[in-house]
Amino acid sequence: MKSPRRAAVSILRAWSKGHAYAENLIERHASRNDLSSADRALLNAIVLGVLRNLRLLDHWIAGLRKGKLDDETRDILRVGLCQLLILQLPDHAAVFETVELGKSSVRGLINAVMRRAATNRKELLDTAPLPPEVRHSHPDWLCKRWQQIFGKDEAEALMAFNNGAAPVIARLNPLVKEPVSLPENASTEDMPEGFLRIEGPIPGELLAKGAIYIQDPATRHSVELLDPKPGERILDACAAPGGKAFLIAAAQGSGKDLVCTDSNEKRLPRLRDNLKRLHCADAEIDVHDWSQPAPEKWHGAFDAILLDVPCSNTGVFRRRVDVRWRLQQKDIGDLTKLQRQIIDNALPCLKPDGRLVYSTCSIEPEENEDLILALLAEEPSLRLEKSHQVLPQLDGTDGAYAALLKKTL
Numbered sequence: 001m002k003s004p005r006r007a008a009v010s011i012l013r014a015w016s017k018g019h020a021y022a023e024n025l026i027e028r029h030a031s032r033n034d035l036s037s038a039d040r041a042l043l044n045a046i047v048l049g050v051l052r053n054l055r056l057l058d059h060w061i062a063g064l065r066k067g068k069l070d071d072e073t074r075d076i077l078r079v080g081l082c083q084l085l086i087l088q089l090p091d092h093a094a095v096f097e098t099v100e101l102g103k104s105s106v107r108g109l110i111n112a113v114m115r116r117a118a119t120n121r122k123e124l125l126d127t128a129p130l131p132p133e134v135r136h137s138h139p140d141w142l143c144k145r146w147q148q149i150f151g152k153d154e155a156e157a158l159m160a161f162n163n164g165a166a167p168v169i170a171r172l173n174p175l176v177k178e179p180v181s182l183p184e185n186a187s188t189e190d191m192p193e194g195f196l197r198i199e200g201p202i203p204g205e206l207l208a209k210g211a212i213y214i215q216d217p218a219t220r221h222s223v224e225l226l227d228p229k230p231g232e233r234i235l236d237a238c239a240a241p242g243g244k245a246f247l248i249a250a251a252q253g254s255g256k257d258l259v260c261t262d263s264n265e266k267r268l269p270r271l272r273d274n275l276k277r278l279h280c281a282d283a284e285i286d287v288h289d290w291s292q293p294a295p296e297k298w299h300g301a302f303d304a305i306l307l308d309v310p311c312s313n314t315g316v317f318r319r320r321v322d323v324r325w326r327l328q329q330k331d332i333g334d335l336t337k338l339q340r341q342i343i344d345n346a347l348p349c350l351k352p353d354g355r356l357v358y359s360t361c362s363i364e365p366e367e368n369e370d371l372i373l374a375l376l377a378e379e380p381s382l383r384l385e386k387s388h389q390v391l392p393q394l395d396g397t398d399g400a401y402a403a404l405l406k407k408t409l
């Protein structure tokens, strides 16, 4: 079995070549190799630490070693410097274990860089003179965009927030009627009603019996705006993996009037499993791509529709640490077109007087309020009732946007 440090290098190599998310690569490795919880925690900390601080680590490497580096040696140095300077692990372990990761031809180089870093730790860690996009490791285009939208100080606060550790927060399942005894590592202090903060291991038993679901408080606004009532027929159009679907079912008392769809067939088994575990297996599940017109059977069929659309995820960079490196500026325009198509195809499915909640975990105006304003200008049958924007740098949770629209004609 590979050491967590060697596994971290393999995962970073695989990540740089493919399209898999870092979290999935870590999960796959940890379950295939049956890692101990300590090794798993170290692997997680190293891989996420490297991806959160990629630009800063490369800035340090460039200062410590002149000349070219092959990709694998660069990844080994990223893993080594992350342990030494980000995770602040003891020097001897970080240096020795990192040197061991290299082939014999590069061990001298790795040793020299790691020792230089240990000697110059204080100067390296003084990142104040660096530009914010390097200090907080974000792409130039995103840093510039956020500076224009939020101003320099808020953009910097947002990037710093994105690099902080993400707390584990769970939602209690209101469909579980019997009292749940909370483990000692769960606390409701400073949490919105129904949420728990969990420190350390996630209580597997509560998860398995569907008493809790891991979910950030920012997710609650869209379902609160939708305000599902018992007996209403409701569509959750982009439903997988089911985090909001179970809240709709909880508000209705069961899943029997809920239709959940998703375009990605591969995500449906997880949606099905989650709904079963969360006590709402009676919801209907269908595959449908909402960039295409809705089937006739759904026209005028729903009292309320939730569109929790695919988005840039810029509100959740703290949890999805590698998305910032995958996302391209042009993706925002492409996503906006898809989001609008999804709305246009879902609208005919509302009953007269029906409600539609549009939601994203993006903080980009084009995907949120700009899109809704453009929609309202073209659709006189819709009225904006309420909207809610959550910004990580101001609210201290994941970012999210939700707008409640009412059909009036």
Ligand SMILES: C[S@@+](CC[C@H](N)C(=O)[O-])C[C@H]1O[C@@H](n2cnc3c(N)ncnc32)[C@H](O)[C@@H]1O
Binding pocket: 237, 238, 239, 240, 241, 242, 243, 244, 245, 261, 262, 263, 264, 267, 288, 289, 290, 291, 308, 309, 310, 311, 342
């Ligand atoms: C933000 S996630 C939904 C999260 C879900 N509502 C929850 O709370 O767990 C967006 C979902 O939209 C799905 N999706 C993407 N494009 C779609 C489309 N054209 N039609 C329907 N679903 C789509 C994705 O597969 C993904 O599962």
